[in-house]
Amino acid sequence: MEDTIVAVSTAMGLGAISIIRLSGPEAIKIVNKIFRGKDLTKVASHTINYGHIVDGDEIVDEVLVSIMLAPKTYTTEDVVEINTHGGIAATNKVLELCLINGARLATKGEFTKRAFLAGRIDLTQAEAVQDIITSSTDKSLSLFVNQLTGSLKKLIIKLRKDIVGILANIEVNIDYPEYEDAPVVTIASLKQALIPIKEELENLVKESKNAKIIKDGINIAIIGRPNVGKSSLLNKLLEEEKAIVTDIAGTTRDLVEGSVIFKGIKLNFIDTAGIRDSDDIVESIGIKKSIDSVDKSNLTILVLNSNEQLNKDDFKLLDMIKNKTHIVFINKNDLPLKINTENLQDFNVCYGNTISDDGINSLKDKISDLFALEAIKPIDNIYLTNSRQNSLIKLAIKEIDHALDSLNKEVPVDLVEIDIKNAWNYLGELIGATYKDELIDELFSNFCLGK
């Protein structure tokens, strides 16, 4: 049976909408795992379904998903197309999620090849399609490999060399027990060799997250019900009168954005319309945007009014942010304190007001702590630039984790070897290493076997 393949079928980086296409028996199941909306395994064929792509609890993008069941599809297999509109970052993330959940990146023209093999199109048609599209997968694939920065490539080559050294040792121990020069492989020695490799890979993943923060900054939504002082807070943080402030509830109708640099990192603040039940059409649209902005941000600041008891709107908002990265800013602490703080024990809270600037600096420090801004150093350019690289590194880490886990359970070393080999292969895929003779080379050069 064929496996399930995935590729971005629109040109990367062009246009607002990208299509990620999957084909194969698991296509629907894979997308269903990362889709929040209808159960895609139950929808009718040839339907378009609205929803969100999610990574755990985090929303990645608002999407339209087309479900096309075999056999009336381009490849004659089950085909799923995800229409994203969040730009390159979201497209990459969706692709990565498909890869992590079991799809394989399609090779050059593979969708067309499948269509051809299934008798769906003849060879001339296949060639024509090939010529016209000059497969974007193909392009992005070579682009991906070219995108590797020299330093990342060097690091991966080094880690692969370390791994191949481990593999060679294991092979010698198993296949040539009489060969006395080879160091004896023990559970402890294997663990000692694998852990630093895993740490370096994990570090790489972390750095690439930081790289994104360095490049794009942190998006911070300021939400709350009307009149609590969201716009006043935005103006304080930006140190300019960007948003209109009045004592009329419902002053802010649309998103107001502004950025500042803090500790070398761009903080992108988004002031939003006060959230409440409203019959006003314009206000309602603004409120929807406020709620959406929470999903699109890395951090949410919920503003509450310190001289009022929490009401049902506040509780709703607290519920909305409780599992997200958040700060609750209790504003207007220049007025008598009336808020019921006992309900805020599980939240990351900060007090202040926008009249005397009290609490504004501690709010900024809290943001800095949450994202460890002090530790982000833009010196290292070894980072993963795209989802393919990211997913391969994560897969390699998973294999090493599995190997370490097996070692802890004292599983025989030759079984652990399979995981280590897989990790090595994933890293090979990352740098486009094609030859499989490295292990043999290593065996001969290091141990002079067969001499």
Ligand SMILES: Nc1nc2c(ncn2[C@@H]2O[C@H](COP(=O)(O)OP(=O)(O)OP(=O)(O)O)[C@@H](O)[C@H]2O)c(=O)[nH]1
């Ligand atoms: N006493 C006091 N008043 C404040 C403080 N911050 C804001 N205000 C006042 O509260 C009122 C509402 O402020 P805004 O900043 O417009 O509130 P908002 O949350 O943006 O309101 P909407 O846009 O309607 O959702 C204004 O009259 C502000 O002057 C504060 O820290 N202390």
Ligand SMILES: [Mg+2]
């Ligand atoms: Mg406002």
